[in-house]
Amino acid sequence: MSNSTTSSARDTVTTPANRAQEKGSLAALRGLLPFLKPYRARFAMAGIALVVAAAATLAIPAAFKRMIDLGFGAGAGVHSAEHVNAVFLALFGVAVVLALATAARFYSVSWLGERVTADIRSAVYRHVVQQSPAFFETTQTGEVLSRITTDTTLIQAVVGTSISMALRNMLLFAGGLVMLFVTSPKLSAIIIGLLVLTVLPIVMFGRRVRKLSRDSQDRIADASAVAGEILNAMPTVQAFTHEHIETERFGSSVEGAFTTAMRRIQARALLTMLAIVLVFGAIVFVLWLGAHAVLEGTMSGGDLGQFILYASIVAGAIGALSEVMGEAQRAAGATERLLELMAANSDIKSPEHPLPLPPRAANGAALTLGNVTFHYPSRPDTASLSHVNLDIRPGETVAIVGPSGAGKTTLFQLFLRFYDPQQGTIRLDGVDIRQIALHDLRNAIGIVPQDTVIFSADAMENIRYGRAGATDEEVIQAAKLAAAHEFIERLPNGYQSFLGERGVRLSGGQRQRIAIARALLKNPPLLLLDEATSALDAESERLVQSALEAAMVGRTTVIIAHRLATVQRADRIIVMEDGRIVETGTHQTLVALGGVYAKLAALQFHNVHVEHAHG
Template sequence: MSKSTTSSTQPDPRTAKGSLAAFKGLMPFLRPYRKQFVLAAIALVFAAGATLAIPYAFKQMIDLGFAPASGPRNIDNVNATFLALFGVATVLAVATAARFYTVSWLGERVTADIRDAVYRHVVTQSPEFFETTQTGEVLSRITTDTTLIQAVVGTSVSVALRNTLLFLGGLVMLFVTSPKLSSIILGLLVLVVVPIVLFGRRVRSLSRASQDRIADASAMAGEILNAMPTVQAFTHEKLEATRFGQLVEGAFGTAMKRIRARSLLTMIAIVLVFGTIVFVLWLGAHAVLEGAMTTGDLGQFVLYASIVAGSIGALSEVMGEAQRAAGATERLMELLSVKSPIENPSKPFALPARTANGAALALNDVTFSYPSRPEVAALEHLSLSIKPGETVAVVGPSGAGKTTLFQLFLRFYDPQGGSITLDCVDIRQLDLHTLRGAIGIVPQDTVIFSADAMENIRYGRADATDEEVIQAAKQAAAHEFIERLPEGYKSFLGERGVRLSGGQRQRIAIARALLKNPPLLLLDEATSALDAESERLVQSALEAAMVGRTTVIIAHRLATVQRADRIIVMEDGKIVETGTHASLVALGGIYANLAALQFHNVHVTH
């Protein structure tokens, strides 16, 4: 089982410079919401300003309200001070609520946009990407990583900006209150920043490693859950559970290293910051006793020092969250930067108008190797011309290159040499939707979606009416068994079609292809999973469907290809025999040997 990442999605060490560098990739997702950021900033400034006004109100209350003076004036001062304090608290409450609502909205909105962008990008990737990238890895990035970014955009950025304002504002007010004590506290706080920065880098690297381990576990779980029948058939439940447990424990161990580093960072920050504050307040207490400061000044200094200390502590917490989100952002940006080798042409050609007979298809000296196996030629200097309306069967041993032909027809890959034309147009000059819209395929492994029977067939053509869906089902001999389902065409077919037999899933796929009504039809073992009766029904339906279109059939069961206009025999990526069933049997070559093995010398009419 392969690793879950490809070289195209491996992290580039040059990008791992720091949190700010990593977050640059988020800018395209943040720019559309400048207005909301401005509103959040305004609310943030008002909230920070109200917070910074509270210590000054307390100073006024202490110095004017409780200092020795005549009674009535003191009561008036106390009343006015408390009324002002309530006003400040009201402003703080409204601004905080507005800030929370705005930044939470931004977090949800930006995260939704990122998830949508990543998913839209991933579904446009060629099969080359999915050869070596597990779906669990992609899902981990779309879910877990975007959740971390949501926490940063929706909470941490706001908290960081708020505490930065409080730190700067509190620092200014400390100097206004007592320049001497503030100079001492500032010099000591500079020493506090050094260990915070050093440990912050350590947390960031561990955060990235933690996310990678979680993605590995998620990828393996997705792979195994999709293959449960095979796992259970080989009685590997305990083995797979153990393997998953080892990955989970590995992720836990990496996470604990990150948590220990963050815990140590928090402890160091709190001890150093509050140690500094306590020391300076001790100096301040002596200044009051010596008459160099008023009691109100000391009280104000204490509150501003608490605000500064609290803001530094909050910023260290936010730094830890930012380190985790920076790693997540890098992983998502790596995924978004992956380029598919299969791209639409800048100026696509149009296909000629469809004729009554179907499409012409040709391969001209095609050579192709899969990207994951570049040293092995899947097709080698292969040329083939198929006329409109012709039915061509492709047979040969496993690994001969039959399925590769279909993947090239659909332009899942581009050949390294030669060209493929559809109605005399190089398929590389066609828009991908135009090309694939002209091709209907019934794959060997039928995909059934978690939807009802009607929607599964309608997948062939999204704008088809219910009547057209039912007609396609009738042509594919699927109507009767669908009608017998508990809710007919509205019956849910289960995840991956678990409620259907193999033959029923195959007929759903055939109905889907017939509904699309393409000029070129590709059948990959289209009747392989059918019993004798279903095969007879489907074979007659397919023969009717082949009228008016070009058909290419891959089949190991030679009984399904005997009526083809031409049979192509492939071996090792080359065409080694061409002819009809009768002529190839008479030739006595590879096809004749295959026929002898399957028919056991039973006479077959042609």
């Protein structure tokens, strides 16, 4: 993977400089369009209901004008009561239409909010889980979770409420404005001029609110990242008695989020106050002029009543739009953050036209490395592997040994194509692994990692993770091969026993045997064992070792190991140091050589003798 890609992903997702960068005020909301397009019909239904509800609302002032002029005006006569009755009956009919249209609008937009939010969460999560490990080297899990949960909730509020409210109030504003001019062009011209002068400071202040909204969301994400990191390391935190320190660190992060949120809330409160004072001040002034016009006889009481109601509708629409604008600006910030995740691209992708793997051979897969050189993206100046050449034959068991940092685990990362080397090729059964579909490549490889991952599920499902379609009998058989069946049977509910988050209810050796059972169930042609017996006691190691020997039959096995008991059984031992292969041979030939392996073996024999002496 290129370094530029990784640094780009890092800058795009997490850096403070990027967070502070200002983008178009509400332009980011356009990024939601692909998620909204599939539901055009539902939007059309909501739009129709919206127009009907707005029309019903705008009809109310006209009805009041008729009631005032016909029922109470200077020309009112014996039929005034009939006119009043008719107007109120019409008003009730308008109210029924308004209620039905509002209910239909509320249901439609609420459904859209829930549906679109669910789609966005799924799309972001699907995209994130396809990223390479380089992405997670530079991105905190808590940050990603905050964006998937908190930010999508803000978007839900906009899609499910704010868009509808904005459109409704824009219709009311436009319709009310037209009716104001129909009622009194002179007063309307004055009020529009005043409103233009009041909107300018509101818009300027709104930009500050948007920046504070984005900052507030980032501080919440920071707090989530801190909490996630600590909760995943509680045994270490408690072992070093850092509970108080970590509580203070999280408290400081939360207080930072609170302070930023309060700045946003204060700015929103000031914006709302400014909008109400300026807008209603302008309207009150114009209505004062209208009242004098009625007194002078140039305007009827019904016209003034209608003008007041339409002015109230226009003012209410402006106030609601300023409120909605604040929500929309928060959602724009949330959308930016989600789109940043969606824009993070991984170079580790399946090829457009993948090559198939040859049919599986009876004795496993062949693995070839040709002049492989690799630098981790986070450490571009240090070569983890340098010009490595290796040819592993089908059915061969190869042990890789060497001091810490020699590049052993890096080889496994490259075999699984978690990363691509900057130079050289890796071939599986003669096919460059970059030309194989990722699913096919990783399906052909089973791995038992040094740090076993146990999921929050029962023992049966944890082992079945190796092959989703496996039967219970196949799972149990794999557990027996991995010497896990007996301890699982002793659990309170056997294979249905919940193992706790990250397997906290199991010992290290038990977790390791679950991982081995998972790999055996997968039954791949290539098996990678990364310190597979490192967490086992002597008895468990003996049981698992015999199981692994049986599992190695008919497949190629590559083992990272320090224990000589494991290494000595290998067909060939590869000795690595500083990212290079420095020695190759069997245990006996390498000990006789007197090089790196001989020193490692002597050190281990010395430790074994010391342990026996103290025992």
